[in-house]
Amino acid sequence: MVMLAGCAGDGESLPRVSGGDAERGRVVLDRYQCGVCHVIPGVPSAFGKVGPALDQYAQRPYLAGKFPNEPETLVRWILDAPSMAPQTAMPAIAMSHQDARDAAAYLYTSD
Amino acid sequence: MESRAASSAIDPAANSGAELIDQLGTVLYIGGAAIFVVVMILAIYGVYGKGRAISARRWLIGGGLVFPAVTLTALMIYSLAVGNGLAAIGTSNALQLFLDCFGLGSTENTRAVPDGVLRIHVIGKQWWWEVRYEQPGSAERIVLANEIRLPTNQAVELVLSSSDVIHSFWAPSLAGKVDMIPGRTTRLRLQTSQEGTFRAMCAEYCGGQHALMALYVVTEDPNEFNTWLTRQSQPITAPTDSFLKLGQDAFFKGGCQSCHTIRGTPANGTVGPDLTHVGSRKSLAAGALDNHIGTTAGWIAGPQEVKPGNKMPEASVYTGTELRALSAWLGSLQ
Numbered sequence: 239m240v241m242l243a244g245c246a247g248d249g250e251s252l253p254r255v256s257g258g259d260a261e262r263g264r265v266v267l268d269r270y271q272c273g274v275c276h277v278i279p280g281v282p283s284a285f286g287k288v289g290p291a292l293d294q295y296a297q298r299p300y301l302a303g304k305f306p307n308e309p310e311t312l313v314r315w316i317l318d319a320p321s322m323a324p325q326t327a328m329p330a331i332a333m334s335h336q337d338a339r340d341a342a343a344y345l346y347t348s349d
Numbered sequence: 350m351e352s353r354a355a356s357s358a359i360d361p362a363a364n365s366g367a368e369l370i371d372q373l374g375t376v377l378y379i380g381g382a383a384i385f386v387v388v389m390i391l392a393i394y395g396v397y398g399k400g401r402a403i404s405a406r407r408w409l410i411g412g413g414l415v416f417p418a419v420t421l422t423a424l425m426i427y428s429l430a431v432g433n434g435l436a437a438i439g440t441s442n443a444l445q446l447f448l449d450c451f452g453l454g455s456t457e458n459t460r461a462v463p464d465g466v467l468r469i470h471v472i473g474k475q476w477w478w479e480v481r482y483e484q485p486g487s488a489e490r491i492v493l494a495n496e497i498r499l500p501t502n503q504a505v506e507l508v509l510s511s512s513d514v515i516h517s518f519w520a521p522s523l524a525g526k527v528d529m530i531p532g533r534t535t536r537l538r539l540q541t542s543q544e545g546t547f548r549a550m551c552a553e554y555c556g557g558q559h560a561l562m563a564l565y566v567v568t569e570d571p572n573e574f575n576t577w578l579t580r581q582s583q584p585i586t587a588p589t590d591s592f593l594k595l596g597q598d599a600f601f602k603g604g605c606q607s608c609h610t611i612r613g614t615p616a617n618g619t620v621g622p623d624l625t626h627v628g629s630r631k632s633l634a635a636g637a638l639d640n641h642i643g644t645t646a647g648w649i650a651g652p653q654e655v656k657p658g659n660k661m662p663e664a665s666v667y668t669g670t671e672l673r674a675l676s677a678w679l680g681s682l683q
Contacts, residue, residue: 271638274647274655288651320673327650327669329642329676 258343473516494622520549563636584613596678
């Protein structure tokens with residue numbers, strides 16, 4: 239939470255996903271068509287309204303309205319949301335750990 | 350991602366109708382280029398040439414009558430042979446095709462479908478494709494949607510029609526384009542020796558989501574194909590897993606059966622695609638989405654964001670868990 243405090247617009251202090259490649263992440267989000275449910279700036283055809291919009295993601299204090307928005311939590315959420323919140327509508331999509339890290343890294347570039 | 354499936358008229362599948370069309374195209378491009386070059390040389394010669402003038406009469410007869418008559422006649426015979434070849438894929442040989450150009454071949458022989466040829470009915474709808482496989486010795490057809498599978502090295506005949514507006518079936522890597530016209534049936538032969546996944550699309554503007562009306566043609570080894578077809582002909586079995594059961598219940602809770610059929614369940618709607626083996630398909634919503642649990646859930650909850658104006662209403666009755674269970678169950682219908 240400390241790293242999110244008062245850092246809007248300051249790219250240097252964005253949360254980092256260790257081992258995540260943001261540019262690859264953009265391709266991952268496109269390939270799995272996450273945009274069916276989410277608005278994701280920079281990803282083609284990503285204007286779904288089923289799930290929350292993921293713009294300005296780096297500024298959002300909470301993830302799924304429940305968990306502190308921290309990189310490792312986001313990676314876990316992308317990989318298997320139902321294990322963290324059984325009521326969620328977001329399915330666990332079969333993807334590699336690396337794909338999830340890259341996708342998370344990309345989401346944090348949106349501030 | 351299946352959007353990388355082959356879809357190119359200039360890189361056709363091996364031994365397909367599209368290959369014949371591509372060869373015809375190549376002959377025309379090269380021939381046209383050669384004639385253009387000769388005409389340009391003559392034009393330059395006409396301006397700068399110092400030679401003796403050729404008589405106007407010779408030019409008119411040679412260049413204006415004889416050359417076009419010979420060239421165009423040859424091209425006409427060739428293109429008619431290609432046309433016949435496309436119409437008679439899998440049923441004829443080169444000699445018959447050539448004779449047929451002059452009305453000498455037996456039309457019945459070349460047009461008749463040989464015994465046992467697979468006939469597949471494809472019905473264009475706004476904005477998806479219903480696909481019905483005829484089964485030998487049975488009046489009942491195997492119904493699926495937005496996907497056609499073919500055995501390699503075997504001709505199949507598509508019987509094309511439309512239930513609303515004019516559509517057009519075009520698999521550029523496999524064959525030419527054939528319109529699907531309300532009140533009429535048209536036919537298209539497909540054959541290839543190449544295994545692969547090919548993208549077909551609607552090639553006649555048919556309304557707002559015309560651009561998202563695609564279909565995948567999967568060609569595979571005849572044995573694999575037969576296994577697939579047998580499976581498609583069977584109804585589904587009830588799930589034993591409790592999560593999948595929850596999904597099946599959700600399907601009926603949401604009223605999905607009003608529009609969709611799932612053989613093996615009471616669902617028998619006919620407005621939307623048959624979903625009996627939807628989990629085995631390459632795409633959802635006629636090529637608009639890949640087929641996995643995330644896209645399934647997103648499509649069910651927000652179809653109007655993906656294809657605005659399509660006939661599927663947004664399902665707003667599901668809890669998050671039910672939506673996931675329903676998507677998982679549909680994905681399990683292999």
